[in-house]
Amino acid sequence: MAVKAIRERSWVEIDLDAFRANLKALKAFIGKDGGFIQIVKADAYGHGAREIARIALSEGAVALGVANPEEGKLLRIQGFKEPILILSPSLPSEIPDILASDLWPTLSDPAFARELDQACSERGIKAKVSLKLDSGMHRSGALADEFGKLWKAVKKLPRLEVQSVFSHFAASESDPGFSQAQEEEFLAILKKNKVEAPWLHLANSSALVNGLGKSLPLCRLGILSYGIYTHPGQKDKIALKPVMTFKSTVSQLKEIPAGASVGYNRSWKAARDTLYAVIPVGYADGYDFLLSNRGTVSLNGSLCSVIGRVSMDMLCVDITDAGKVEIGDEVVLLGVEALRAEDLAAVYGGSAYELLCQVGRRAKRYYYEGRRLVTSAPLSRREFVSSDYPDSKLSQIIQAAISQRVNSEEMGELISREILRVFFYNKDREILYRKDFRHHIRFSDSGDSRFWRAKTTLSFTKTLQNGFFTVACANSEAALKSYFKRRDVEYRWLMDTNFELSPEAFSLSSVRINGIELETKLHFRNTCMEIRCSHPALKELVGSEVFYEIDTLTLYPRSSHQLSVFITELTHGVKISFSYPEALPPVECVPVFAGQNKYPRVSAGKNTITVSTKAGEWVFPQSGVVFAY
Numbered sequence: 001m002a003v004k005a006i007r008e009r010s011w012v013e014i015d016l017d018a019f020r021a022n023l024k025a026l027k028a029f030i031g032k033d034g035g036f037i038q039i040v041k042a043d044a045y046g047h048g049a050r051e052i053a054r055i056a057l058s059e060g061a062v063a064l065g066v067a068n069p070e071e072g073k074l075l076r077i078q079g080f081k082e083p084i085l086i087l088s089p090s091l092p093s094e095i096p097d098i099l100a101s102d103l104w105p106t107l108s109d110p111a112f113a114r115e116l117d118q119a120c121s122e123r124g125i126k127a128k129v130s131l132k133l134d135s136g137m138h139r140s141g142a143l144a145d146e147f148g149k150l151w152k153a154v155k156k157l158p159r160l161e162v163q164s165v166f167s168h169f170a171a172s173e174s175d176p177g178f179s180q181a182q183e184e185e186f187l188a189i190l191k192k193n194k195v196e197a198p199w200l201h202l203a204n205s206s207a208l209v210n211g212l213g214k215s216l217p218l219c220r221l222g223i224l225s226y227g228i229y230t231h232p233g234q235k236d237k238i239a240l241k242p243v244m245t246f247k248s249t250v251s252q253l254k255e256i257p258a259g260a261s262v263g264y265n266r267s268w269k270a271a272r273d274t275l276y277a278v279i280p281v282g283y284a285d286g287y288d289f290l291l292s293n294r295g296t297v298s299l300n301g302s303l304c305s306v307i308g309r310v311s312m313d314m315l316c317v318d319i320t321d322a323g324k325v326e327i328g329d330e331v332v333l334l335g336v337e338a339l340r341a342e343d344l345a346a347v348y349g350g351s352a353y354e355l356l357c358q359v360g361r362r363a364k365r366y367y368y369e370g371r372r373l374v375t376s377a378p379l380s381r382r383e384f385v386s387s388d389y390p391d392s393k394l395s396q397i398i399q400a401a402i403s404q405r406v407n408s409e410e411m412g413e414l415i416s417r418e419i420l421r422v423f424f425y426n427k428d429r430e431i432l433y434r435k436d437f438r439h440h441i442r443f444s445d446s447g448d449s450r451f452w453r454a455k456t457t458l459s460f461t462k463t464l465q466n467g468f469f470t471v472a473c474a475n476s477e478a479a480l481k482s483y484f485k486r487r488d489v490e491y492r493w494l495m496d497t498n499f500e501l502s503p504e505a506f507s508l509s510s511v512r513i514n515g516i517e518l519e520t521k522l523h524f525r526n527t528c529m530e531i532r533c534s535h536p537a538l539k540e541l542v543g544s545e546v547f548y549e550i551d552t553l554t555l556y557p558r559s560s561h562q563l564s565v566f567i568t569e570l571t572h573g574v575k576i577s578f579s580y581p582e583a584l585p586p587v588e589c590v591p592v593f594a595g596q597n598k599y600p601r602v603s604a605g606k607n608t609i610t611v612s613t614k615a616g617e618w619v620f621p622q623s624g625v626v627f628a629y
Ligand SMILES: *Cc1c(COP(=O)(O)O)cnc(C)c1O
Pocket: 039, 041, 087, 168, 203, 204, 205, 206, 220, 221, 222, 223, 224
């Protein structure tokens, strides 16, 4: 599935097609009349809750299941409107967040229920809740005797609506007898207390495949949907494909003689002259320490043993028999058929659930759908929740800048939170920004007394989103406006209204990415000219930072007495200059900058005027410069 060659210290690939296929296979067990709740707790078992939730809902999930209010709140911020169940018991201190984000808490005890009801009454709202019966797992939930009291107590609370009632199997993958007894207990308790709720559910994913929980209309899907078997017997019943692959890159090759040892405490000694590779992944990346001397990785198709202890940031693998290995080669640590999480976890007596959650702590996540890279998640994995981002430097900078500008820290916090929200979720997962934005415009004689010949050169660094981008030219502001929303448009030019749009009036003289001259294709669309710039080699560069250069030639009416350059994206370092012919009267320039520095440097040379910020300074969209003459 390696659509593009990623060479990072470690990264995680999420195969959304595999996830969808797993869901379809599980849905065959559910049948037409049943439904499912997709469990996305712990960031969807380390797969990324947002993308997983998106696919699951498109496959018919009626709700999402999380472990705590924070996870639910994040999904709300990301725009999910569907019911979200908090599966674990909540704390009283979490009630405000639960209500603010419209999450369904799970109640196991009447005292919490009363507190929740009280909080609802103070806010003048109602809350939907789940009740949980402990049918034998003996973890959370109300025991059979207590459940009757809980049900009656909650029914009396006017602000609470019991939407769902559930229980949980203790050993659905391995103990059919006990599980059957749990199911019977659950049904008996429902009947005894005359429990009525829209949603009743019991089975987790292993239970579903084992034919358990069929007496209830809904089930809750977790681990199997991520392509992990929890019992060897399941392989004959259902075909599942691992969704997550954890990868790294060979960073060093070494050779040691027989008798030498590798790693801390010298736990591995070479029985023969040994060639080995250093992989820049350790237990801090989620590669379990217990895989020391026991794990296996896949390198160019060969399985290689982990030798010595897994360190915090590195591990070593024996490549003596692996054929040709080079620095920079891709290493698969987990997720292919030969390295299933459940098998790797079994090597050290661990849990596949845990391994999935811990793997890739320092890794960026790449999501693939239809064999294409559709999106990626940031390195740190700390998804944005308003109270949870001050450690991000970028956020601090933005917030400080806004606070300064509006002269209020409180307002600054509010506005920057809103801005970040838009950047992170309504637009991008990552903040996309331009670095070292340089724009130079030179006017010269066009040979036509009505126009200047304007030559512009634009360059900046930015992460490439697609194998193409668009340059747009319009002759009305309204038409141009539509291009501000389009993310594939990297350059826009407003033509004089008298102009008939044509390549004579506006053309791209050269467009390059990392020095590669792009192919351009002109389209006319409504009243606009769109030039699509692409090159087959760009595919390899998607997701990485590239250097854009865009040169244009255009005619500019002499009758106009101003020229504007707009900054439409978050930008890190700006330099805009305008060179004009001797004949032009004195040029003045008015920068309108929002960001860290409202007053960029303006310097006037001979027939050139330049506006610039320091390289590291942030400039916000809706900034710009007007040159007037
Ligand atoms: C995590 C969880 C599930 C999902 O279980 P899997 O074994 O991953 O399918 C279902 N129900 C509850 C209450 C859970 O906490």
